[in-house]
Amino acid sequence: RRLKQWLRHPLVDLTALRARQEAVQWFFERDGLRREFRAQLGQLADVERVIGRVKSGSATPREVVALGRSARAISTIGALFAESPPPLRPWLEEIAPLEEIAQLIAETLVEDPPPAVEQGGVIKAGFSKELDDLRALLKNGRAYLADLEARERARTGIRSLKVGYNKVFGYYIEVTKPNLHLVPPDYIRKQTLVGAERFFTLELKEHETVVAHAEERIRELEASLFRQLCARVAERRTDILRTARALGELDVLATLAEVAAAYGYMRPQLVAEPRIAIRGGRHPVVERALPAGHFVPNDTILSTEEAQILILTGPNLSGKSTYLRQVALIVLLAQIGSFVPAEEALIGVTDRLFYRFGSEDYIAQGRSSFFVEMMETATILHQATPRSLILFDEIGRGTSTYDGLALARAVIEYLHNHPRARARTLFATHFHELTELEGILPRVKNLHVLVAEEDGQLRFLHRVVPGRATRSYGVQVARLAGLPRPVVHRAEELLAEYEAHERRHVAESPADYSPSPLREIAERLKRLDLDALTPIEALTTLYELKRALEARTE
Helix, strand or coil: CHHHHHHHCCCCCHHHHHHHHHHHHHHHCCHHHHHHHHHHHCCCCCHHHHHHHHHHCCCCHHHHHHHHHHHHHHHHHHHHCCCCCHHHHHHHCCCCCCHHHHHHHHHHECCCCCCCHHHCCCECCCCCHHHHHHHHHHHHHHHHHHHHHHHHHHHHCCCCCEEEEECCCEEEEEEEHHHHHHCCCCCEEEEECCCEEEEECHHHHHHHHHHHHHHHHHHHHHHHHHHHHHHHHHCCHHHHHHHHHHHHHHHHHHHHHHHHHHHCCECCEEECCCEEEEEEECCCCHHHHCCCCCCCCEEEEEECCCCCEEEEECCCCCCHHHHHHHHHHHHHHHCCCCCECCCEEEEECCCCEEEEECCCCEHHHCECHHHHHHHHHHHHHHHCCCCCEEEEECCCCCCCHHHHHHHHHHHHHHHHHCHHHCCEEEEECCCHHHHHHHHCCCCEEEEEEEEEEECCEEEEEEEEEECCCCCCCHHHHHHHCCCCHHHHHHHHHHHHHHHHHHHHHHHHCHHHHCCCHHHHHHHHHHHCCHHHCCHHHHHHHHHHHHHHHHHHHC
8 A cells, every 4th residue: 555655646856866875786786684674573463454443443452452562563573673773764663662552452352253343242351340240140140041940840749840031031941831830820821832842930031130140231231341452552643644654655665675675676876967867677577477587678868968859660560659758667665765666767856747649539528639639749848847758658649640640749849849848758769750850950860669570570679779669560561460361462462562662752743852951941930929928938939940040951
């Protein structure tokens, strides 16, 4: 639960992050103590949940006994860190001594109580004299009934006479019908059965009243004593919660160290500057799903000053999405204080992590998948800062090719040029035209995923390298997906025709294909609505046009 909370709320405070790293490092270097600590923690109850139920009055006797055992175990756990190592001191100082609570519960409740107080037998013998006396009365009452049965048999001469009890009719004397002529006059009829009659006497009725009163009083007394115990335990609720939270966080830190030791994670360097430099990064989940040594590590360099936006191209199945998520997970792990799956890692603290992927519609709300995609993209562009990390896994696929390409390029230009939204960005795309931005926008760099083609067959190498992909390999991927052979062959024919037509078009219209820098900038100026621009937007647009002109005329 604590780990989930950390993952939902990663830290941005470098001091707090480094304190967690120091604690993970301390556990990382002490295998034996770490395993012993985690084994002892495994014996604890869910202390936070139980103390909440104790406070609300809904705890069961078994839960309170488990809390008492946990309180005693916490003292043993504290002894593991008797020297109070500095890296763990912030957490150890929060652990309160709870021996008093453990002792109180042990003195009050039996070791193995029933699930509910109403079932009785919850309070330990010797804790309450009144309760002990009432229990003795009930115990002696059973001996009294046996004695009464023997006396009545002797008095009446009915050897089959029985004294019994049931919940409906209470205590009774049962006489079989052949012996009814021996029943004395002081017997009062109570119930008729097929082969017997049941009676009671004034003496038996008086005993029944005494027993019923004792049983009721025992139930009331046990419930009262249990409530008093819970009230006294709840008085230490703050100490117990503080201790449970500290132990929960130490558990997470020890677990992070265990994972780091088991899977070869390293301690990342955390800095304030908006940079990311990862060498040999790995996806922590995908790596575990593959045989040892089969995952291909990759590097990542992102910086708002140099490589701010990385455009990633490559065919489907090549590993683009895995690469994006890998970077996101490494940053997320680093910002909870964990070691990360990499050979080296420098992580500039990220204030917001955005990940736009997939296509999802909201039919009930009348929103298409493309509309949802644009809504999410708008949210990212409005909220991103230069300290943010953005991961776009395909933008613009839900509309026409040119619309999608235009929107994708506009998003990249906005993130590159807008001073407020200058975030580190990974942009996976099938629009190969976007790779031309590397020569236009100075902080845009191209990456692609290597693919080998042998005898018409694709082999995915999963290696991310600088540069752009030259082909999409869509038809080959469709073949791998199991499309019928005639469909694949026809697609290959059509693809060859489209590519030949494109080459002819380029040869015949070089001027149209490569417009002059001045013409392109003039077209952008014509499209501007100056009345709709704010002064800041006007300055930003002017800055973009100037940079574009300089880039095209160098």
